[in-house]
Amino acid sequence: AATAAPFTQASPGASPGQTATAPAATTQNYWTNFRGPKRDGNYEAMPVLTSWPANGLTPIWKQPVGLGYSSFTIADGRAYTIEQRRGQEVVAAYDVATGRELWTQRWNAAYSPGDDTGDGPRSTPTWDQGRLYALGATGELRCLDANSGSVIWGKNILSDNQAPNLQWGVAGSPLIVDDKVVVLPGGANNKSVVAYNKMTGAPVWKSLSDQQAYVSPMLVELGGRRQILIVTRTGPGERGEHAARRRADETARALSGLGVTARALDGHAATAAIAGAADPYRPPRPGGLAPP
Numbered sequence: 001a002a003t004a005a006p007f008t009q010a011s012p013g014a015s016p017g018q019t020a021t022a023p024a025a026t027t028q029n030y031w032t033n034f035r036g037p038k039r040d041g042n043y044e045a046m047p048v049l050t051s052w053p054a055n056g057l058t059p060i061w062k063q064p065v066g067l068g069y070s071s072f073t074i075a076d077g078r079a080y081t082i083e084q085r086r087g088q089e090v091v092a093a094y095d096v097a098t099g100r101e102l103w104t105q106r107w108n109a110a111y112s113p114g115d116d117t118g119d120g121p122r123s124t125p126t127w128d129q130g131r132l133y134a135l136g137a138t139g140e141l142r143c144l145d146a147n148s149g150s151v152i153w154g155k156n157i158l159s160d161n162q163a164p165n166l167q168w169g170v171a172g173s174p175l176i177v178d179d180k181v182v183v184l185p186g187g188a189n190n191k192s193v194v195a196y197n198k199m200t201g202a203p204v205w206k207s208l209s210d211q212q213a214y215v216s217p218m219l220v221e222l223g224g225r226r227q228i229l230i231v232t233r234t235g236p237g238e239r240g241e242h243a244a245r246r247r248a249d250e251t252a253r254a255l256s257g258l259g260v261t262a263r264a265l266d267g268h269a270a271t272a273a274i275a276g277a278a279d280p281y282r283p284p285r286p287g288g289l290a291p292p
Helices: none
Strands: 073-075 078-085 088-095 101-108 126-128 131-135 140-145 151-156 175-177 180-183 193-197 203-207 218-222 225-233 241-247 250-256 260-265 268-273 279-281
Touching: 073 126, 078 131, 088 140, 101 140, 126 175, 175 218
Parallel strands: 225 250
Antiparallel strands: 073 078, 078 088, 088 101, 126 131, 131 140, 140 151, 175 180, 180 193, 193 203, 218 225, 241 250, 260 268, 268 279
16 A cells, blocks of 8 residues: 655755746736646637747757656746656746746655556646645645745545555546645545645545546536536446535536546536547536436
8 A cells, every 4th residue: 555755845946056036927827737727728818829930939948857747837937747756756846937947846656557658647736826736646645835845735645545556657637626625546435536625635525436547637517517527437348427416516427437538518528538439428407317
């Protein structure tokens, strides 16, 4: 079983002879979640360049990073990600303008699936109100001060919920919903979807008993109700649906899958799996059963 790694002091990233500077001020932090504000890969902040130079865009800076599949979230002029550096998972903050590493926070964890799918973390950190929520491939969850990298609280979501790791590691990026951070440990006995208090790490609710898939939860409105949309894998070769209502305004809905993406489209939850076909789902009407 996985155990929580000890907390370490954040390491400043300024190179010798350099002085760390405060990030550039921004009026709005937009790309603070995996795949954007709605987690659907849709960018609406400003027009996007659609006609590129024949030789491509000119690089502004380059920075070597560790292994892994994590992308970036951006806030207050900083780019946040999580990497594998030798025997440790490392959350790192980079200056967007220069690429300079500003700080790192690390713990002992080295995830390797033992095949050619690649080593290192899978999920992307989530920024919320000056805090960063980072989840490693072995289940280590940290709430960090986004300015300094210092640990506010942390735990291992697998050992905390008696859940085995997936074959290719924990992949779901943490989701902030009001005062909660929602993660997907995939434990049995109603410990598959778990919400912790985002300020303290105290458990708030736990739901479902499904094995998880390689997907991040989304906050959507379906059937006239705010819901948490998730995708789970109930078992090898199985396809099914499970619903768990935790509060009047929050419903965790699980559709089976493996490597999956999901999106809310015109009142439907559309999912597409690596190991399966696209699967649209129409949510239940408020106070009623799902339509045929």
